[in-house]
Amino acid sequence: MSTLIVNGGRELFGEVSVHGSKNSVLPILAATILNAGTSVIHNCPKLRDVYAAIEILRCIGCEVSFEENTLTIDSKNVNNCEIPDELMREMRSSVIFMGAVLGRLGRVSLFAPGGCELGARPIDLHISALKTLGAHFREEGGAIRCEARRMRGRDIVLSFPSVGATENAMLAATACEGRTRIINAAREPEIEDLQNFLKAQGAEVYGAGSSTVTIEGKRPLSSVEYTVIPDRICAATYLCAAALCGGRVRVSGIIPEHISTVTTILDGMGCDIRIDEKSIDIARRGRLSAIRNVRTMPYPGFPTDAQPPLMALATRCAGTSTFVENIFDGRFRHVGGLIRLGADIKIEGKIALVYGVERLYGSNIDATDLRGGAAMVIAAMAAEGESRIGEIHHIDRGYEKIEESMSALGADIKRR
Ligand code: EPZ
Numbered sequence: 001m002s003t004l005i006v007n008g009g010r011e012l013f014g015e016v017s018v019h020g021s022k023n024s025v026l027p028i029l030a031a032t033i034l035n036a037g038t039s040v041i042h043n044c045p046k047l048r049d050v051y052a053a054i055e056i057l058r059c060i061g062c063e064v065s066f067e068e069n070t071l072t073i074d075s076k077n078v079n080n081c082e083i084p085d086e087l088m089r090e091m092r093s094s095v096i097f098m099g100a101v102l103g104r105l106g107r108v109s110l111f112a113p114g115g116c117e118l119g120a121r122p123i124d125l126h127i128s129a130l131k132t133l134g135a136h137f138r139e140e141g142g143a144i145r146c147e148a149r150r151m152r153g154r155d156i157v158l159s160f161p162s163v164g165a166t167e168n169a170m171l172a173a174t175a176c177e178g179r180t181r182i183i184n185a186a187r188e189p190e191i192e193d194l195q196n197f198l199k200a201q202g203a204e205v206y207g208a209g210s211s212t213v214t215i216e217g218k219r220p221l222s223s224v225e226y227t228v229i230p231d232r233i234c235a236a237t238y239l240c241a242a243a244l245c246g247g248r249v250r251v252s253g254i255i256p257e258h259i260s261t262v263t264t265i266l267d268g269m270g271c272d273i274r275i276d277e278k279s280i281d282i283a284r285r286g287r288l289s290a291i292r293n294v295r296t297m298p299y300p301g302f303p304t305d306a307q308p309p310l311m312a313l314a315t316r317c318a319g320t321s322t323f324v325e326n327i328f329d330g331r332f333r334h335v336g337g338l339i340r341l342g343a344d345i346k347i348e349g350k351i352a353l354v355y356g357v358e359r360l361y362g363s364n365i366d367a368t369d370l371r372g373g374a375a376m377v378i379a380a381m382a383a384e385g386e387s388r389i390g391e392i393h394h395i396d397r398g399y400e401k402i403e404e405s406m407s408a409l410g411a412d413i414k415r416r
Pocket residue numbers: 022023024026092093116120121122123124125126127160161162163164165186304305327328329370371398
C-alpha cells in the first residue's frame with residue numbers, strides 16, 4: 001500500500017486550483033441514469049470514489065468514458081437493477097444509486113453502502129423517503145430488494161436534513177407521477193448542483209438550497225452537458241494547511257460563499273484573509289488564537305467535513321479550542337494520529353478540547369478516514385521532522401493527488 005512521506009516545517013506559497021466537488025459529482029453521476037441519452041460532465045475530479053461510481057454505472061448498463069476531467073455517460077441501455085456488494089462497499093455514495101435505478105427501472109437490488117467509518121451511518125431516512133413515494137422493500141440474504149410498480153409524488157418529511165436522503169428522494173421523485181415536496185431537505189450546495197443538473201436534463205425541480213425541494217415528476221429528460229461546482233471541503237483543507245504552515249497562499253477556482261463559516265473562523269483566529277469572486281488569499285500573522293466553540297451543523301452551519309482539518313490547525317494555536325461534533329457520532333478518529341504528532345487533545349463524548357502546543361513532531365501514523373487523513377497530512381506538514389502516513393487510500397477518495405498540490409505550494413511531501 002502507498003505511503004506519504006512528509007518532511008514538515010516548510011511555509012507554503014503560491015496558488016492551488018481546487019478540483020470539482022466529490023459530493024456533487026457522485027449524485028450527479030447517479031442522475032445520469034434517469035435519462036436514456038448521453039450526459040457529458042465537466043470538472044469531474046479523478047478520485048477513487050468517482051472510479052467506483054463509474055464501475056456501478058457500467059454494471060447497470062451504461063457506457064462510460066473519462067478523458068481528462070470530462071466524463072461521458074451513455075445511459076441508453078440501462079438494463080441491470082442489481083448492484084453487487086463489492087461495488088456497494090466502495091463508498092457511502094453507492095446508496096445514491098438506489099433512487100436513480102428505482103426511478104429508471106422500477107426496481108433495484110443492492111447492499112448496505114461502505115464509505116468512511118464515522119460512526120453509525122444508517123440509511124433509514126433514504127428507505128422511508130422512497131417508501132413514501134410507493135417503493136416496497138424486503139431484505140434477502142443481506143441484499144436490500146426494492147420494487148415500485150407505480151411511484152407517485154408525495155410530501156416527504158425528513159426527520160433530519162440528511163444530504164444523501166434528500167438526493168435519493170430527488171432522484172426517485174424525478175421519475176414519479178405528480179408533485180413531490182421534500183420537507184426539511186438538506187440545504188448543502190451539492191443539493192443545488194444536483195437540482196441544476198436535473199433541470200439541465202429537462203426535469204422540473206425547484207427550491208434546492210432552502211428547506212423544501214419540490215419536484216414535478218415525469219418530465220421528458222434529454223441528453224445534457226454540465227459542469228460540476230468546485231469542492232468546498234478541499235478548498236477549506238488548503239486554507240487550513242496554509243494557516244497552519246504559514247506563508248501566503250491563493251486558493252482559486254472556488255465559490256467563496258460556500259465556505260463562509262470556515263473563512264469567518266480563520267479570520268477570527270488571526271489569519272489575513274482576502275476574498276475575491278472565485279478565490280481566497282490567506283496568510284498567517286504570528287501565532288493564531290484558539291477557536292472558542294466550533295459546532296458542526298447542517299449547511300449553512302459549519303461543515304462537519306471541515307472539522308478535522310480545522311482541528312489540525314487548532315493544535316498549534318495559543319489557548320484551548322472547543323469542537324462540538326453534532327453530525328456524526330464517530331468523527332474524532334483522526335485525534336489519535338494528531339496526538340501521535342504531539343497534539344494535546346481530550347475527547348469528552350461529542351466534544352473535543354484542543355490545548356494548543358508550541359510544536360508538533362513527525363511520527364508514523366495511519367489515515368483513518370478521508371477528512372481525518374487530510375488533517376493528518378497538514379499536521380505532518382507543520383511538524384518538525386519526518387512523518388510517514390499510511391492507509392492513504394482513504395485520502396485518495398476525496399483529494400486528487402494531494403501530494404502534488406501540496407508540493408506545488410512548497411511542502412516536502414512524496415508518495416512511496
Ligand atoms: C454526506 O454524507 C457527505 N457525503 C458527507 O461527506 C458529509 O459529511 C455529510 O453529507 C454531511 O454533510 C457525500 O455527499 C458522498 P447525511 P451523508 O445523510 O449523505 C444520519 C466526506 O468526507 N443519517 O447528511 O451520508 C447520519 O448517520 C463525506 O466527503 C441517518 O440517521 O450524510 C449522520 O449522523 C463524509 N439516517 C447524519 O444523518 C439516514 O438514513 C448526517 O448524514 C441518513 C443519515
